[in-house]
Amino acid sequence: MEQGHYDNMMEELLTQAPDLYRNFTQIDRDLFNEIVERATPYIQKKVTFWRKPIEPGVRVVITLRFLVTGDSYKSLQYLFRVAHNTISHIVPETCRAIVAVFGDEELQVPPTPEARQEVAWGFEERWSFPHVIGAIDGKNIRLCNSPKGGTHYFNYKKFYSMVLLAVADASYKFLYVDVGAIGS
Known part of the structure; x- marks a missing residue:
């Protein structure tokens, strides 16, 4: 190393x-x-x-x-x-x-309608996308399956993974992140 x-x-x-x-x-x-x-x-x-x-x-x-x-x-x-x-x-x-x-x-999902409207205005002002309250994307994080892991983490891409899912505002700030969902 x-x-x-x-x-x-x-x-x-x-x-x-x-x-x-x-x-x-x-x-x-x-x-x-x-x-x-x-x-x-x-x-x-x-x-x-x-x-x-x-x-x-x-x-x-x-x-x-x-x-x-x-x-x-x-x-x-x-x-x-x-x-x-x-x-x-x-x-x-x-x-x-x-x-x-x-x-x-x-990581704070906008809790009120006003806060969600502010996020939507950010997308409209910066990117000309009206009525958007978050950009969502995910990534399969490849992992080694444990000996007793079964097929829960085996995904459609034919490898074992867990999912990282994120929602961001117009300024790339994460509003929500979830790590660890099974890959399938």
Whole structure:
């Protein structure tokens, strides 16, 4: 892992080209550090006799790169020097941790008709789409099926996955996120 992007390129970008750091992670260093700090209790693994755990910062950046680029786990394994089957556990776990930590304060579905109207005005003003109160999209997050997992997570694309579903306003702010629904 010492030769991966996290240990080398991210620090280099931060010191020499902060705008490229933001392009790589899609967030600034302060927000990245806050996510790592607040998600660590959920994603930090214990050091054991058999392995040294992957540090929370690596887990967060792998997840961000997966969500930003849509790269496969096999592609990401070469960038971060973490096995693709390990990444298949890291991404869903880190997504759940981020939602658990930030969900109540950052994800707020407009509770009143006036608030929903404000979101609709944002879509009409910015994108010329009237009567829209959210842009929705989803992503199948590939995972390894457990030995007793059955076919619940086997999806129409012929692989095991869980679903990440999100609704955003006209300014790309998430209004709702759901991570963990079965892939089928």
